[in-house]
Amino acid sequence: MAGRGKLIAVIGDTVTGFLLGGIGELNKNRHSIFLVVEKDTTINEIEDTFRQFLNRDDIGIILINQYIAEMVRHTLDAHQRSIPAVLEIPSKEHPYDAAKDSILRRAKGMFMAEDLR
Amino acid sequence: MSGKDRIEIFPSRMAQTIMKARLKGAQTGRNLLKKKSDALTLRFRQILKKIIETKMLMGEVMREAAFSLAEAKFTAGDFSTTVIQNVNKAQVKIRAKKDNVAGVTLPVFEHYHEGTDSYELTGLARGGEQLAKLKRNYAKAVELLVELASLQTSFVTLDEAIKITNRRVNAIEHVIIPRIERTLAYIITELDEREREEFYRLKKIQEKKKIIKEKFEKELEQRRAAGEVMEPANLLAEEKDEDLLFE
Numbered sequence: 001m002a003g004r005g006k007l008i009a010v011i012g013d014t015v016t017g018f019l020l021g022g023i024g025e026l027n028k029n030r031h032s033i034f035l036v037v038e039k040d041t042t043i044n045e046i047e048d049t050f051r052q053f054l055n056r057d058d059i060g061i062i063l064i065n066q067y068i069a070e071m072v073r074h075t076l077d078a079h080q081r082s083i084p085a086v087l088e089i090p091s092k093e094h095p096y097d098a099a100k101d102s103i104l105r106r107a108k109g110m111f112m113a114e115d116l117r
Numbered sequence: 118m119s120g121k122d123r124i125e126i127f128p129s130r131m132a133q134t135i136m137k138a139r140l141k142g143a144q145t146g147r148n149l150l151k152k153k154s155d156a157l158t159l160r161f162r163q164i165l166k167k168i169i170e171t172k173m174l175m176g177e178v179m180r181e182a183a184f185s186l187a188e189a190k191f192t193a194g195d196f197s198t199t200v201i202q203n204v205n206k207a208q209v210k211i212r213a214k215k216d217n218v219a220g221v222t223l224p225v226f227e228h229y230h231e232g233t234d235s236y237e238l239t240g241l242a243r244g245g246e247q248l249a250k251l252k253r254n255y256a257k258a259v260e261l262l263v264e265l266a267s268l269q270t271s272f273v274t275l276d277e278a279i280k281i282t283n284r285r286v287n288a289i290e291h292v293i294i295p296r297i298e299r300t301l302a303y304i305i306t307e308l309d310e311r312e313r314e315e316f317y318r319l320k321k322i323q324e325k326k327k328i329i330k331e332k333f334e335k336e337l338e339q340r341r342a343a344g345e346v347m348e349p350a351n352l353l354a355e356e357k358d359e360d361l362l363f364e
Binding site: 005006007008014015016017018019020021022023024025026032033034036060061063080082083085086087089090091092 | 175176179180182183186187196197200201204205206207208209210211212213224226229230231248251252254255256258259262263265266267269270273274
């Protein structure tokens with residue numbers, strides 16, 4: 001289990017930086033590990049790619065911009081497994097908003113607002 | 118819920134011993150599970166705090182990385198298409214290791230590098246330094262994100278484990294133990310009642326025997342008074358004993 005490496009997938013609008021960080025990969029079937037989301041990308045496309053990433057077993061983490069996560073919130077919330085881990089990251093225009101993070105919402109009653117400062 | 122019955126078992130001394138042992142077992146099990154739940158909750162809170170800290174940190178790191186991206190774009194022009202075209206193998210991959218907390222295995226991500234940087238030649242024309250800085254920033258961001266993902270998965274797994282353990286504790290405390298206690302009480306009452314029944318039965322038989330005996334005695338008296346009864350010869354009551362003479 002420790003020998004098999006898993007990949008990091010990205011769904012977002014500034015994928016370039018992460019690719020330069022070295023996480024991009026194209027496997028044999030020419031399926032890529034990222035999705036560049038622009039203004040004209042439909043929600044269905046995003047959902048489909050997300051579901052595909054979930055079903056692939058070589059992906060360990062999925063990074064998704066928070067405003068995109070908002071659009072497919074229901075699919076995100078339906079994902080209960082621990083792997084792959086879904087991580088919401090802020091984008092350039094939308095800074096991080098802790099109140100919308102689906103993971104933190106599960107533990108909503110457990111921490112006080114001061115901790116979020 | 119109609120599960121408020123007792124266990125159907127024939128009441129006997131052995132059944133009582135068995136039930137007592139089972140009650141003890143259930144109580145021990147409940148205490149152990151409670152301890153496990155407490156340990157898990159403690160770890161849960163720690164992880165939650167760490168997650169909040171790391172998320173705040175990540176917000177800043179991402180902002181910095183995005184800023185350096187803008188800088189690099191300004192200097193080197195738009196290289197996004199070249200970058201996307203040049204994707205073939207990932208240098209940074211993650212491994213899933215298992216960590217153990219109070220009997221619950223948590224997945225932990227560990228990142229490792231593999232292979233060479235396929236973007237060595239990007240930015241060779243212009244903006245090379247900004248690009249190098251950008252790569253470093255994003256590499257740092259990726260490391261932080263991997264750590265955050267680890268924390269998040271542990272968080273979710275622990276949440277599930279805590280819910281399950283608490284459910285079990287409550288089940289034992291509010292269903293299993295009362296049921297066993299009721300069974301025990303039932304067995305004890307049944308045994309007591311059986312003893313009382315036995316006692317009563319014995320008493321009744323004794324009384325009956327006494328009555329029969331008294332009746333018999335009375336009859337005997339009556340018959341003796343009427344002279345009908347021949348006392349059998351009593352060897353010990355005779356005073357004179359004629360010698361037996363042989364003719």
